[in-house]
Amino acid sequence: MLPSLRITATRCLPRYSRMMSTVGSEKDQSIFDQALASVGQSPNPTQPLLAAGTPGASSSNTTIPTIMEIPPAEDPLLHYFTSSVLTHGHRARAARITSNTLLHIHAFTRAPPLPILRKAIEAAAPAVRTLMHKQGGKVLAKPVALGEKQRTRKAVQAILAASKSKIGRTVEERLAREIIAVVQGKSAALDNKEAIHKFAMVNRGNAQTRI
Numbered sequence: 001m002l003p004s005l006r007i008t009a010t011r012c013l014p015r016y017s018r019m020m021s022t023v024g025s026e027k028d029q030s031i032f033d034q035a036l037a038s039v040g041q042s043p044n045p046t047q048p049l050l051a052a053g054t055p056g057a058s059s060s061n062t063t064i065p066t067i068m069e070i071p072p073a074e075d076p077l078l079h080y081f082t083s084s085v086l087t088h089g090h091r092a093r094a095a096r097i098t099s100n101t102l103l104h105i106h107a108f109t110r111a112p113p114l115p116i117l118r119k120a121i122e123a124a125a126p127a128v129r130t131l132m133h134k135q136g137g138k139v140l141a142k143p144v145a146l147g148e149k150q151r152t153r154k155a156v157q158a159i160l161a162a163s164k165s166k167i168g169r170t171v172e173e174r175l176a177r178e179i180i181a182v183v184q185g186k187s188a189a190l191d192n193k194e195a196i197h198k199f200a201m202v203n204r205g206n207a208q209t210r211i
Contacts, residue, residue, distance in 0.1 A: 101175045140206045
């Protein structure tokens with residue numbers, strides 16, 4: 001899943017030039033390890049690019065900051081988010097939208113995108129919904145608690161609906177802006193959640209009413 005995100009992260013590695021040589025250098029080793037980490041693979045310590053005993057080898061371990069934290073290939077939240085974006089059965093297009101959305105989030109915030117997406121969905125997820133039913137000639141509103149999957153579904157739907165009013169040339173950019181706005185507390189999805197909770201609190205006396 002998300003192959004375009006991994007390919008883009010690999011292409012974003014810094015370009016460099018070095019002298020023609022058959023012996024690797026520390027820079028070669030660090031960029032090689034960083035490229036493997038970007039595509040979700042761990043470097044093989046038994047076969048280093050820079051052989052021990054070469055003039056460029058060093059015993060000290062230097063820590064290279066990662067360019068972008070790549071989300072796991074299979075994540076339940078990303079899979080569900082992709083399914084929510086899916087239209088007309090175009091799964092590949094939906095996965096591409098999810099990948100580009102995460103890339104936009106990283107470009108706007110310079111932070112790992114997956115934790116931001118999780119936080120936004122948690123913030124926009126309502127805790128209850130209200131069922132309307134008739135009893136004795138009048139309509140009653142009964143608040144009902146939502147499960148975890150139901151809350152996630154409501155949050156994703158609210159974010160997708162609110163993103164349509166955001167500025168941006170593409171769906172991915174509008175989604176990224178909306179997700180960041182939710183985390184910042186400036187989103188219509190949060191207003192919708194607050195309205196749902198207020199309506200449920202007003203009718204909390206009907207919670208024990210049997211339908």
